Amino acid sequence: MKEILDILENDPKIQPKEIAIMTGLTEAQVASKIKEMEKKGIIRKYKTVIDWEKAGEEYVYAIIELKVVLRSRTGYDTIAERIAKFPEVVSVRLISGGHDLSLTVRGKSMKDVAFFVAEKIATLEQVQGTVTHFVLRTYKQDGDILFEKERSERLPVSP
């Protein structure tokens, strides 16, 4: 299982036929294991990492730190689930330290993001305070380095 996941994590477009050759399993076994992992939610989704800046699309990202006050019967999960439903919110994490929740928010402009935070997040009953950090540049995302990859200049033929 782990080997298949390892291969898929780096190349979600790879076909079961190729995975079968690489792992020594049959194609049917690979297909069935992938299906099983999809069903169990081990494989959540097949995603594409895109450098939007390179694609000429302008997006503004911000990391928002939230201080949350818990009410009776309203734990972190409840507030986090509610916030996660906003399409502008890319990620929600409960963190240790000076703040409780850390969000990543995406908008078309700084104004968009600021408006969203002020109108939709800061106004939530449990939210006591917000700190917004605008992302100036992303160098690495989901384990993928976004600046030009290092290249090894190998000779075309060597001993």
Place this chain on the structure above:
Amino acid sequence: MSDKFITEAVRNIPPSGIRKFFDLVLEMEGVISLGVGEPDFVTPWHIREACIYSLEKGFTSYTSNLGLLELRELISKSYKKDYNVNYNPINQILVTTGVSEAADLAFRAIINPGDEVIVPEPSYVSYKPSVSLAGGIPVPVRTNRENEFRVTAEQIEESITENTKALVLSYPNNPTGAVLRRKDLEEIAVLANEYDLAVISDEVYCKLTYDGLHTCFSSIPGMKERTVILNGFSKSHAMTGLRLGFATGSKELIGAMTKIHQYAMLCAPITAQMGAVEALKNGNGEMEKMIREYDRRRRLIVDGLNKLGLDCFEPKGAFYAFPSIKITGMTSEEFAGGLLKEEKVAVVPGNVFGDCGEGHLRCSYATSREQLVEALGRIESYLDKISCKVPARSS
């Protein structure tokens, strides 16, 4: 300058077949190369970082001729751990600038003019010229596909004469990917004892062994005293350009090699040695990742070549597939030249590794899966062009 000043030994060495092919490839653009004998991974960052840090701290001086003691101690520990062989870091390990230097030193320390050295083929291109430059006579022993290119004790014994001084072993093998089993090595060890041979065992690909554990030749009882193990960091830790190798052996042999090394090279670069220290201390995780990836590519290329009808036994080590192109009726140079010209895929003709490599190609799978799949497609198209597509072999 006239070549009258050039020694006969140098003049007699033929130019490398790889070099000839390399010049051809350089003239072309858009080539997919399966001709590369080095990892396609860049040296893991933590090793590079160690090199950079060593420069920042001002480590730019000579080291002991033998190499940094810390590095030799780590090498010693790794041999104890991996093979239960004890090498004293004080006088039984020599750090060199790459395995090539270590091989050259071993030949020069062991060979007297006229001594014969047995070299199983196909083999890495430098052994025979290095033996000749040391004044020896290389005696090739042919291995074959039927025996998975494993040299046997019988074959070696047939080539032994009263002048035989040494034997070269190079497994996992470049270019075939062959690996010797422990039993093979034990039989060869009996011969080495019987005929009192020195053994130069190049084990630079030892970490790249896919099925079963690698057996270090000096771990065979009685062999340590007559064996020089050559090894390095190029393949296991993707450090080819850092040029760092080492030799292990008896105090006497290492002492003799060190004499030459201290006059010729003095010591290996300290920056690379600091990188190697880091590689041995913390490099296993990255190394294992690379090996897993090579293993996957190995299966892909071997399966692909066999499906094209190019008989390829499953290599057990290194990162080369060595398929036969005999069904085409072409020589390996004709096939490789044609494939390069027609489809822009570079492979190395098998004959450059010895006569018995004729009819084969060396295809390195130290390149991305995408490139391998693309190269296989182009090879198929070339086979179609020369009307040599044959039904896939049943596996």
